[in-house]
Amino acid sequence: MMWFKKIRKKKVQSIFIVVILMVCSMLMTSSFVIMTAGNAPYEALTEECRSPVLKIYPFRSDESEIAGQIKEKMEKLSMVEQVEVIPYYYIIDRIRINGKKSIEGFFDLMTLNDRSHGSIRMLEGSRELKDGQCLIPAVLSNSEEIKVGDFLEIGKGISYQVAGIYTDPYNMNLSFDSEIIVKENMQSEDLKYQVHVFAKGEKIGDEVLDIYREQNGTILEGRAITLEARIENNQMTELILGGILLGISVVILCISGIMIRYMIKSTLISEKKTIAIYKTLGYKNGKIISIYLKFYGFLIVAGTILGSSLSKLISDSFTKITFQNLGVTSSSNIIFDGIFCSSIIIAYGMLCVYLLLRNVGKIRPMEVFRNEAAHTGKKQKNVTNALGFSPLHMAMRMIFRDKKYTCMLVITCIMAAYCVNFAATAMVLLDDFSEKNYYWIGFDKHDVSFTSTDLKTYEKTIEKLQKEKEVEKVIKTTTQVAVSVPWEKGMGDTILSTMVYDTYENLDMPVILGRNPVYSDEIAMGSLMAEKMNKQVGDYVDIYFNGSQKATFLLCGIYQSFYDMGKSCRLLGRTLEEQNISFLYEGASIYLKEGFEQEEFLKDHGKEYESDGKLIDRKEKYENILNMITGPQMLAIRPFMVMALLLGGLNIIAVVYLKNMDNRKIQGIYKAIGYSSAHLLKTNITYVFIISLFSLCITIPIFIVAFPKTMVLSLAVMGFLEYPVSFNVTVVIMSNLGTLAVYLFSALAASKSLYDNPISELTSE
């Protein structure tokens, strides 16, 4: 049990190793748990709800007829079990809850269908609906605190009482259309139709879609959403969050690896003599290595397992909402992920330990006994004398004479500082997302948005708006036109959401290549779709209107956007007119004259236009989409920053503390010749200050170059090619000063031992 005694002897080092590996293990296990926790409950929910494998939203014109045609064609497919056409109303107005709070989002007022809704998981209330009652999804209930019995007013005096709360795989995320289920749709006008397709056996939505297209000349006259795509998108939040945490844990593990190496190295140096004595007593290298291997192995295993066990604290706090929306009471299971992550960390830790412990074989007893005064045992070269002994001089000497140690500390500082800079800047940018929502979603930078709730009065309302004294210009828009690109097998959904403007001239509507359409034969496309179609600016692209009407356009620009996960395009209104596509503008971008504020305008005119549509601040537009992207990042970034700082600080404390312990004798000598503890403390602080400052000077430019590239990489799934960052100088300065302060405080905390009196130890061996 010699190894066990070492834990008592090396308490501080043991605590450091256990704590650091515990943090790594906690983060890594929880990241895996967050990414995978939803899988089993989603499978169970899908099985229970017997949901359609495919939902199709037919194109706008003659929806009921098209829906009927799609149903007919679908029913002919051997793999299709049943097809239902269900009427629904897309809620344009804000929903008012109990006559007070009003909310906005993507909501369908869906007519209850026995086949589609017969097996949805009811969390509260009953599936049996009376007139004037509705069922709402748990995600809406949880996010807006809507309870059974509450009233939802859905425009123009139509109100439903919540009779039950349900959940199903299609209604788990407010970023996508969510269904409020009613017995009878009170909205008789503007009814649309959805086609729900149920497959036989284990067939999935994509398989049904592929066969449908193959048998119907590649044409599908509507937008299709498959069950598997929806589940995947639902889990996007957890995947982003888990991915961020996994990245953090890997970075932290790398930093920890460096630090643990240093600790072991320091132990081997300080215990050189002990090892030499063991050797003279006849211990073989293998036996000595096994003592240390058991000691460090125990610490690594203990820290890792402890971290994995505690990972539940992190993962549960993040998965809680998902589980609530799924209607599952049990929390995430960490056993499998815990074992997996622990194995990785333990293997990595033991490898680090073993590679260093191999050096035990190089320790030769007689050399150690003869050369006690030599600090490193390494032959030193003659150097130029540095004659100063101020804290600055001593610190500089430490830096240049122990380069390996300095490099290690610099790397540790850089990694931690990079994490802090990353977190601080990301937080500022995320905070700024609503201000720059036009860039991320891909629309123009206007002041106020108008959405019509009565298309008959649209033109009059626009005319009226244009005459308002505050208004500079009004641009007519619509997003209600869907176009599709030519289908190829395995391509999935071919629909592009379309932003139709009556003009793009003189609008701040960013493109990353080329420009927005000026002529009626031009189209601008999202980068994701352009890349999928292998098209560049200047190429011609084929587009289908209403699924079958083909037209060719010049690709004049490429932009990036979160809108519809990057699958969108921009067209001019007159392009649609020339193609004889019937469409109606339903939105408008309002630009205010200089000197007029949005808030004032909304306050003065909000009520006035209430009967024709709704006016909202541009910054509130597509809030749900942005929340899906920024929410998980905001959740993860704060703990990330705290962890990075904590670990950076912990590293400095460990390294400086261990260095002080190693240099105890040297400190004793300095004190014996008249140096005060304060002088030695100042030396330590100066040393850490110089290293920290140097590290920050390296980190900041690296960070400025690497940060946008990292973000582009993380958003590549949505086709992002650029990530414009305007660094907030104050934030960069403050976060780096904060980091510096943490480093210095850590050095101060680690230097407490300098005030001990090691002079008396100079005579004792």
Added chain:
Amino acid sequence: MKTCVMKTEKVCKSFVSDGEVNNVIKNLDVKLYQGDFTVIMGSSGSGKSTLLYLLSGMDKVTSGKVYLKERDITGLKESAMADIRKDSIGFVFQNMNLIPDLTLLENVLSPSFQSKIRKEDKKKRAETLIEKMELYPHKNKFPNQLSGGQKQRTAICRALMNKPEILFADEPTGALNSNAGKGVLDTFTRLHEEGQSIVMVTHDLKAAVRGSRVIFLRDGRIDGELEQGPYRQKEEEARERMLYEFLKERNW
């Protein structure tokens, strides 16, 4: 009339180990004089090294007082004590205790860090000391590149750098071979001849004869003193005999 540079009044030093109190120095009164080469002798555990550390301010007394030129230095704060160690005291350890990261020249210069003397003068003084000790060719070497004797002579240079009132030495020849040890003792003799006050702990008869005064400790108390007068090489045998008799009387 000799001038007293340091004295103690009823100094006690106790160590507690496993709850047991071990009184190493017991109510000891001693005076050290300007220009004396005082040798402290005694058997193992008699408290000679402990006394040296108390006198040099390296350790704190349990009770009693220590005066340096009439100034009570017993209860001084750490920084004030550090100043005294820097300005008034030089210390040579048995195991040299050179700073391994510093070159020979840097080690010698290290105590002069707050001195008001110009940098060039400091360097000149350090180089003079090094030259005197015949170490000049090695001034850029690190401690692990020096022999034992060279290291100890470097330690003496370092102790003398700030022109201390008293030079303390704890078994300075203990870790050296006879040749190197003789060289170090010659250095001490020369320094004494130049007027340096020296207090040295040793159990080596050859080293002890170099002192002008020998104090013998037993169980933490002074058991006897011998005035030998300044060292003359030609009197070495006679001094050795006298010292031998002195020690024999004390069953050493």
